[in-house]
Amino acid sequence: MRRLLLALCLAPTLALAQEDPEFIPYDEPSYDEEAPRREYDPTPPPDEADLDHPFRLSRLDDRNAGFAVEGMVGLFFGANSRSAGPDLRLNGGLRGTWEVGRMIAADPWREALLVDLSWWASGSREGTQTVFTQEALHIFTLAPAWNFPLAPNAPWAFFLQAGAGIAWQTGSVTTDGGMVPVAGIKPVIQYGLGLRARPQIGEALHLSIRLELTRFRRGYVDDTWLGYSMGLAF
């Protein structure tokens, strides 16, 4: 038993101490050059992110460049200075969207992240026949949004949004002494939620549709916007 254990311990040392063994040639197999074969390519496979866009698989499914333009209409529940419920008016605007997530390869980002540059406009006249004000309110914001698809491959996605911008108000107060211009700018914080859909209408063209509820913190007053927007994504 002791001799057997000693032989097992010394075997590797004895093997390394031996000279190279004599090469024994094998018969070269002959195969047809035309026959299919698998060859090992030592080059590592390319990361999808390193490929140029035309070769990305996701872009084969959706060839949009990632931009959209929408027209907006809705109900603007403006702050009411006399604390008697919202100051309701119709308003509208334009919105440019950059689906900035397309710059990022990872799937959740690609379809989820976008940034809106929006402009809302509304106007009003208040007062008596002889003493009144006229105003035009413009709200400009830059606001990222994050989409949550309602289901895999669902056309609609729920989104949350928050951003900031400015409110620019122009107008005047008119009395029997004439009209005096009144204008000013206030900071705006925007936040809201909604639903967004991008049904495809062409090879690289989609409709962009949203229903949304947005709040504005305009200076120290709060406005609410309930609106609908539609446009083209390309």
Next chain:
Amino acid sequence: MPSPRLLLLGVVLFGTACEPTVTPPNPTRMMVLLKDPDGVLRPNQVELTTLTRPAALEGTAGFLIGGARIEVDPSDPLVQNARTYEQLRDALVKDEGRPVKAEFFDQAGVLWPADFHTWNMATAYYHLERSAQYFRDTGAVPESALDKARVYYFPKVHFHDEGPDPMVDNAMWYSLVQSLFVLPFDALQTEPLSINAGVMTHEFSHRVFNRLVHRGAPMPAAINAWSSTVGSTPGLNVLDALDEGFADFHAVASSCRSRFGCDTRFMSTSFDPEVADNRDLAAPRCMSAALANALYTAGREEFGGVGRQYAVGTLIASALWEAAESTGQRESLEQALLDAYSDENLSNPGLAQVLELTLPDQTAFTLGLAMSVVVSHISDPTLKLAACSSLADRLGLQFGSGYGQLMCPDNAVRGTTCEVLP
């Protein structure tokens, strides 16, 4: 995760989203709508010294409440079952409303109203502050009568026994809720009442009258006792006329301290010319026999239902105005009038004290007696004679110490504008 820079930007934006604040006596520079010396309404910069929260238009002079609803419904079980003033107030005020949220632009340290109602409310607060200062400067009026005036701005006020619709096109002091109302406009399409300095001072004067003459009672004892009388309510009619007349006099007197100057037709920018003419303190006018008869024989509803308290009130105010202008002692008369509101001196009692004395019998509270109280508080002999002359002339009062007569110095001479009533 948002970056720290984004979080910092958010914090900065929220920081700029705070409403402006100020600590009195630091003034708040603000634009309001005022009459220029040429009589034209224009935006003017003023300094408000009592504001603490400009966005809420709240300060030591008063505060504005929006969105309130007051239902004056005698059939309301809550009203019928109210046993205390607090219960009655709660029964009437169905919605207490909220502080207003005026919107301003800060332009180089001056707050510019950003919308129509903010122009209205800011100007109303300015008039409140000016009114309080007028009374503060004029007489020994306690601060409790001048500060923290509650103004319901554009409330929904429905007097159920006056019709199916809420009241509009008016401003008023409502004693039961101890508040001023600036009601919404509808037919009035000229200068809103909240920016009419005379109207706001008139209503503020009712508050001072309540605080001094009625000792701040929501339901004054004299009104409570005398309004339950069936038939004629002469004392109540006189009391209502005094309240309106003195309020008009103070409104005009206060206007003399404005950049426009004395405005005896302060109603003209908000109401029809006919209304302004009827309330013009500078116009010669006399008590008619019919009006005098109604004063002493009509019930309160009949008398006030057609605005006779304003007609008699304007006669009182115009007589006082005439005396003040003819002697050049307007400020002395303003002070004497306020002194006459309440005076504990038993040998020269004020209106509050006379009301208590006459409480059992309202027929004892005559126009002559009330005007005698005012005259007795005028110290300057010349002004006293002028006031006696004008009051006796325009109100058709007889000199003397008898029932309904005007107690004046022996050398008093009746004016010559009006005929002597039988």
